Amino acid sequence: MTHLMGKAALAALATAFAGEAIAVEWNVSVWGQRRAFTEHIEKIAELVEEKSGGDFTMNVSYGGLSKNTENLDGISIGAFEMAQFCAGYHRDKNRAITVLELPFMGVSSLKEEVAVSKAVYDHPAVQEEMEQWNAKLLMTSPMPQYNIVGTGDPRTTLDDFDGMRVRATGGIGNAFESVGAVPTSMTASETYNAMESGVVDTVAFAQHAHLSFRTIDIADWWTENLNPGTVNCPVVVNIDAYNDLSDENRAILDESVDEAIAYYLENYGELLNRWEEVLAEKGVEKVQISDEVLAEFRETAGKPIHDAWIEEMSAQGLPAQELYDLVLETLEKERM
Template sequence: MNKMLTGAVATALSVSFVAEASATEWNVSVWGKRRAFTEHIEKLAELVSEKTGGEFTMNVSYGGLSKNRENLDGISIGAFEMAQFCAGYHPDKNRLITVLELPFLGVENLDQEVAISHAVYAHPAVQDEMAQWNARLLMTSPMPQYNIVGTGDPRDELAEFEGMRVRATGGLGKAFEAVGAVPTSVTATEAYQAMESGVVDTVAFAQHAHLSFGTINQADWWTANLNPGTVNCPVVVNIDAYESLTDEERDALDSSVDEAIAHYLANYGALLEKWDSVLEEKGVAKVEISDAELDAFRATAADPIRAAWIADIEGQGLPGQELYDLVESTLADAKGSN
C-alpha cells in the first residue's frame, strides 16, 4: 500500500513538474512606475495570460532589470525577453526609427502616431537594423506632441529660448538647439532632479510624463501649443525568445497588440481630457505661442533638420529619403481616413 501511495505521489509530482516546466514566463524591462506610457504593456500581459490559460505570463519590472538607456542592450544579450526604450536615448543604435522623432512632422493625434510608427517598424531596413540587436519591433508607445514646462517668467517668443536649458532628446533637442536653446538628454527619471537643482530651466515631455516624473510640480508655466514633435519609444522582444514560443503562444502575443494599443489610446485620451484641470489645480499658467512665432520655429528647425537627417542616413547607405517619404504618405493616408 505504501509503495502504491509513493508511486502515486511521485506521478503527481512528475506531472506537476512537467506542467510547470512547460509554462512560459517572460521578463519585461521598463522604468519609472506604472503610468499611461506603460498601459499597453500591462494590457498585453493580461491578454496573453488570458488567451493561454495562464501558460504564458509576463512579469513587468519597473527598473528592476535594467536602466532605461540599457534596455536594448539587455534585449540583445537575452537578459530579458521584452523591453521598452526610446530612440533618442541611443540614436546611433536605432538610426532609422529616429525619422519618427524629426520635428514638426505634422502629426495631429495618437492614432496618426501609431500609423506612422508601425509603418516604419514594418520596413525591411528598419527590421534588419533592429535584428542586429536581436530585437523584434512589437508595438509603439504613442505619445502626443511634447510641450515644455518651465520655471520663472513664461517664454512665449523664440528670442526668449536663447540660452534656455531644456531637457529634450533626439530631434526635439536639435529643434530647440536650432533656436538657441541648450538641450540636455537626461533620462525621464532624472528630469525632476535636473529641474529642481537648476541644471535645466525647462523640460519637454508629454503630459503623462510631466505627471509621472513630477516636473509639473516644479512648473510655473506650460506651453499649450508649441507642439514641436515627440519621441518614439518602441516595445521590442528578443528574437530568440519570440521564435521559441509555441504557435499558440506566438498567436496570443501577436493577436493582442491591436487590443493593447486600443486600451492605451483610450486610457491616454482620458488623461488628456483632465489635463486642463490638472494645470489649474497646480497653479500652472497655460502659455499660447503666437502663429508667427510657431512659423518662425518651423522655418528654423523643420526643413534644415530633416534635410540633415536624410543626408546623414543616406550617407550611411541607408534609405533615409524612402523612410521619410513613407512617414509622409502614411500620415496623409491617416489624416484622410479620420
C-alpha cells in the same frame, strides 16, 4: 500491482513536469512607475496570461532589471525577454526609427502616431537594424506632441529660447538647438531635481511624463501649442525568446498587440481630459505661442533638420528618403 502503481505514479509525475515546462514567464524591463506610458504593457501582460490560461505570464519591472538607457542592450544579451526604450536614448543603435522623432512632421493625434510607427516598424531596413540587437519591434508607445514647462517668465519668442537650458532628446533636442537653446538628454527620472536646482530651465515632455516625473509640480507655465514633435518609444522582445514560444503563445502575443494599443489610447484620452484640471489646480499658466513664432520655428527647425537627417542616414547606408516618405504617405492615408 505495486509495480504497476509505481509506473502510473511516475507517468503522472512526468505529465506534471511536462505541464510545468510548457509554462513561460517573461521579465519585462521598463522604468519610473506605472503610468499612462506603460498601460499597454500592463494590458498585454494581462491579456497573455488570461488567454493562455496562465501558461504565459509577464513580470513588469519598473527599473529593477536595467537602466532605461540600457534596455536595448539587455534585450540583445537576453537579460530579459521584453523591454521599452526611447530612440533618443541611443540614436546610433536605432538610427532608422529616429525618422519618427524628426521635429514638425505633422503628426497631430495618437492614432496617427500609432499608424506611422507601425508603418516604419514594418519596413525591412528597420527590422534588419533591430535584429542586430536581437530585438523584434512589438508595438509603439504613442505619445502626443511634446510641450515644455518652465519656471520664471514664459518663453514665447525664438529670442527667449536662445540660451534656454532644456531637457529634450532626439529630434526635439535638435529643434531647440537650432534656435539657440541648449538641450540635454538626461533621463526622465533626473528631470525634477535638475529643474528644481536650476540645472535646466525647462523640460520637454508629453503630459503623462510631466505628471509622473512631477515637473508640473514646480512649473510656472506650460506651452499649450508649441508642438515641436514627440519621441518614439518602442516595446521590443528578444528574438530568441519570441521564437521559443509555442505557436499558440506566439499567436496570443501577436493578437494582443492591437487590444493593448486600443486600451492605451482610451486610457491616455482620459488623462488628456484631466490635464486642464491639473493645470488649474497647480496654478500653471497656459502659454500660447503666436502663429508667427511657430512659423519661424518650423522654418528653422523643420525642413533643414529633415534634409540633414536624410543626408546623414543615406550616407550610412539606410534608405532614409524612403523612410521619410513612408511617414508622410502614411499620414496622408490616415487622413483620407
